[in-house]
Amino acid sequence: MVKKVLFITIAVVLAGFISLQFFQPAPNNAPVTANDLFHHLEVPPAVKNKLQASCYDCHSNQTQYPWYNKVAPLSWVIADHVKNGKEEMNLSEWGQLSKRDKIGVLSGIAEVLEDGSMPLESYLKLHKEARFSAEETEAVTQWAENAMEAVLSAP
Numbered sequence: 001m002v003k004k005v006l007f008i009t010i011a012v013v014l015a016g017f018i019s020l021q022f023f024q025p026a027p028n029n030a031p032v033t034a035n036d037l038f039h040h041l042e043v044p045p046a047v048k049n050k051l052q053a054s055c056y057d058c059h060s061n062q063t064q065y066p067w068y069n070k071v072a073p074l075s076w077v078i079a080d081h082v083k084n085g086k087e088e089m090n091l092s093e094w095g096q097l098s099k100r101d102k103i104g105v106l107s108g109i110a111e112v113l114e115d116g117s118m119p120l121e122s123y124l125k126l127h128k129e130a131r132f133s134a135e136e137t138e139a140v141t142q143w144a145e146n147a148m149e150a151v152l153s154a155p
């Protein structure tokens, strides 16, 4: 009797899990265009690599989806992060921003690096290479501050 109940429970959970797999979000991506941040600002290679490795998955149109994005409900969590991240800041759309918004983005980057609130903790658990060393935080923050001056003095 107990065995039978256990068997039915497992079968129901498994069927539920399998049926979730039919509901997969579409990739939230687009080709690189001339609006990308890197086409507009001087970005030293080390800073560029760090931004791409740590921020571009949620704040650009160039998300690199991991293999587990094929598994619901993880894929729904990832889709949500990418959607909400891009709503706050999409570095692929840099070229379309007003001067004021550009300053907002750069100061936002410096701010989240200084308070350590980005990248999201759940992301860091699965992406060791996205972590910042003290030197990397310093380099990217310094770059963001210089870039603010460049934006302000641009025509």
Ligand code: HEC
Pocket: 051, 054, 055, 056, 057, 058, 059, 080, 081, 082, 084, 085, 088, 089, 108, 109, 112, 113, 117, 118, 119, 120, 123
């Ligand atoms: C796993 C996805 C993910 C990664 C990776 C990520 N972010 Fe975010 N980011 C978000 C989401 C989602 C939000 C929306 C607000 C929130 O949930 O905190 C956000 C919000 C922000 C904001 C708006 C201010 C705020 O705190 O709400 C800034 C600025 C920001 N991120 C910068 C960065 C930078 C810089 C990096 C790389 C060092 C980065 N993010 C990496 C998902 C991500």
